[in-house]
Amino acid sequence: MGAIEQAAERIARRTGGTASAWRPRVGVMLAAGVLLALAPARANPLTEVPGARPPAAEAEAPPARDxxxxxxxxxxxxxxxxxxxxxxxxxxxxxxxxxxxxxxxxxxxxxxxxxxxxxxxxxxxxxxxxxxxxxxxxxxxxxxxxxxxxxxxxxxxxxxxxxxxxxxxxxxxxxxxxxxxxxxxxxxxxxxxxxxxxxxxxxxxxxxxxxxxxxxxxxxxxxxxxxxxxxxxxxxxxxxxxxASxxxxxxxALGDPRRQVPLDLDDFGVAPTPLPCSE
CATH class of the missing domain: 3.30.1330.60 (OmpA-like domain)
Structure with missing residues (x-):
């Protein structure tokens, strides 16, 4: 008897069901377990060992001191x-x-x-x-x-x-x-x-x-x-x-009249510069 049949038989005895009904579900669960076992492990930031940072995290490190x-x-x-x-x-x-x-x-x-x-x-x-x-x-x-x-x-x-x-x-x-x-x-x-x-x-x-x-x-x-x-x-x-000037x-003496009005955005290119003093 294969591993799937044995697992299905055990579950059927515990639940009162039939082994044939549990066999497809057991196969899916075993396949998912294999995929998880083969997947690359991800570091837990709370338990990560110092100095064992993944390469991608190195991009977040500060540059060398100059x-x-x-x-x-x-x-x-x-x-x-x-x-x-x-x-x-x-x-x-x-x-x-x-x-x-x-x-x-x-x-x-x-x-x-x-x-x-x-x-x-x-x-x-x-x-x-x-x-x-x-x-x-x-x-x-x-x-x-x-x-x-x-x-x-x-x-x-x-x-x-x-x-x-x-x-x-x-x-x-x-x-x-x-x-x-x-x-x-x-x-x-x-x-x-x-x-x-x-x-x-x-x-x-x-x-x-x-x-x-x-x-x-x-x-x-x-x-x-x-x-x-x-x-x-x-x-x-x-x-x-x-x-005011x-x-x-x-x-x-009364100030530059161009400076008495509000500047809107379009006025920035023609903003007034100080007028020269006359002799």
Whole structure:
């Protein structure tokens, strides 16, 4: 008698049924057991032995430490507060090398989608501890011009997206999570140290997908924090009102009248620049 017949006979005696009725079911159960036995075992993350991670998980590991690059980042100096204001303010010239069309973003902070003006953004170096979102003492110094700029009258009525970027070293998922955590740390520092209204700041983690130098995806220049002006909505309360001119000379005593109207999205390409003082 085969194994299936023997198993069917035992079950029939226990249940009071017939062996012929149980024989097909026993065959199916035995076949399923064989398939499970031959299937590759999956690691349980709660009981996985350290150092025995599957190859796929290695893509989530942090990149190798580069101490020379870390020294460069620690010593980097960011633009001054005035330079940041000129790059971010909606009435400034912005960054001429960047596209003017607003970019749609769905920030990873759980808030609503928005659009940013890439022509009004600035890249900053912020030195974090290795494999961490912890701000170093050098990072706090590097963020000082940004904190001062966001306190300035020219930017005080506007919102900004703080986005973290990495190079291509390390796994995609790892870099995205780390870049978001670092953007969150920058926002928390600006709120706590400089009193910036947290509602003005949104955060996102791009990871390595938007390198500053696409031809060198592993280059240090791609590791940065990008601050961008949030474009106003076409409807609703969020509309950027340009501040009155600070000039007090000659025919500009009453301020530049172009700055007394709200800017809608289509106005970004023709935003006014300061009028020259007449002699």
């Amino acid at each position: 101490e020379a690059a870390e020294r460069d980042e620690a010593g980097a100096v960011n633009p001054s507060a005035n330079a940041i204001i000129r790059s971010l303010a909606p009435f400034a010239d912005g960054n001429p090398g960047r596209p003017a069309a607003p970019v749609a973003v769905s920030p990873a902070d759980g808030g609503p989608s928005l659009r940013v003006d890439p022509a009004r953004s600035v890249d900053l170096t912020v030195f974090f501890a290795y494999d961490s979102a912890r701000l170093t003492p050098e990072a706090r110094i590097q963020l000082e011009p940004l904190g001062q700029a966001l306190q300035a009258r020219e930017l005080s009525g506007h919102g900004f997206l703080i986005a973290g970027h990495t190079d291509a070293a390390g796994g995609l998922g790892y870099n995205r999570r780390l870049s978001l955590a670092r953007a969150r740390a920058v926002k928390a520092h600006l709120v706590e140290t400089y009193g910036i209204d947290p509602r003005r700041l949104r955060i996102h983690g791009w990871g390595p997908v938007r390198p500053k130098d696409p031809s060198q995806p592993f280059a240090r220049i791609n590791r940065r924090v990008e601050v961008s002006l949030i474009a106003p909505a076409r409807s609703g309360a969020l509309r950027f009102i340009l501040p 600070e000039q007090t000379c000659g025919n500009d």
